Amino acid sequence: MEYVAHFQKDKKLGTIILEPVQALQRHSNVLLMLIYSIMSQQLNTKVASIIRKRFLELYHGKEPKPEQILGTPYEKLRAIGLSNAKVAYVQNVAKFCLEHKLTDKKLEVMSNDEVIELLMQIKGVGRWTVEMLLMFTLGREDVFAADDLGIQQAMIKLYNLRTKDKKRLRERLLKISAKWSPYRTYACVHLWQWKDEK
DSSP, X not given: OHHHHHHTTSHXXXXXXXXXXXXXXXXXOHXXXXXXXXXXXXXXXXXXXXXXXXXHHTTTTSOOOHHHHHTSOHHHHHHTTXXXXXXXXXXXXXXXXXXXXXXXXXXXXXXXXXXXHHHTTSTXXXXXXXXXXXXXXXXXXXXXXXXOHHHHHHHHHHHXXXXXXXXXXXXXXXXXXXXXXXXXXXXXXXXXXXXXXX
């Protein structure tokens, strides 16, 4: 992939890129993916996948529409293993989707910043969640998750950064990552992999 040659210009990043990762995929039903992301927060992948399965079973295995989610009694959503807060957040996404007439098509034509600004209006949806959605659901190649702990740890180690001042650290991360544009998502994927292998 063409990004490999681009990353070789960064001597440090170049050392951890041995072969390209799988190309990003675009998935349909972005809003349902956002709901799955909220459900999975602070859970290990096994538990998250059990909850997702139970959620789909509420709708006979079919992907629900926002109206169906809003029509699902609170107790039923709690019973699949969601906390009170997560039930509220899931309902917030469904309600926001209806109020703003959000569709995959609408989101696909928006810039990364526009998607972040729009979806962060939903209570329970933070910047990191939207960035993951941009990367792995909308398949955007140029997203940098500056607040992701794994990315921070990998870059601190790889670039030997000082970490005392959080604000300065974030500025350094953004400055370093700017050179990776327009393939910053792929850089993040390589950094996560490298960190996991260490």
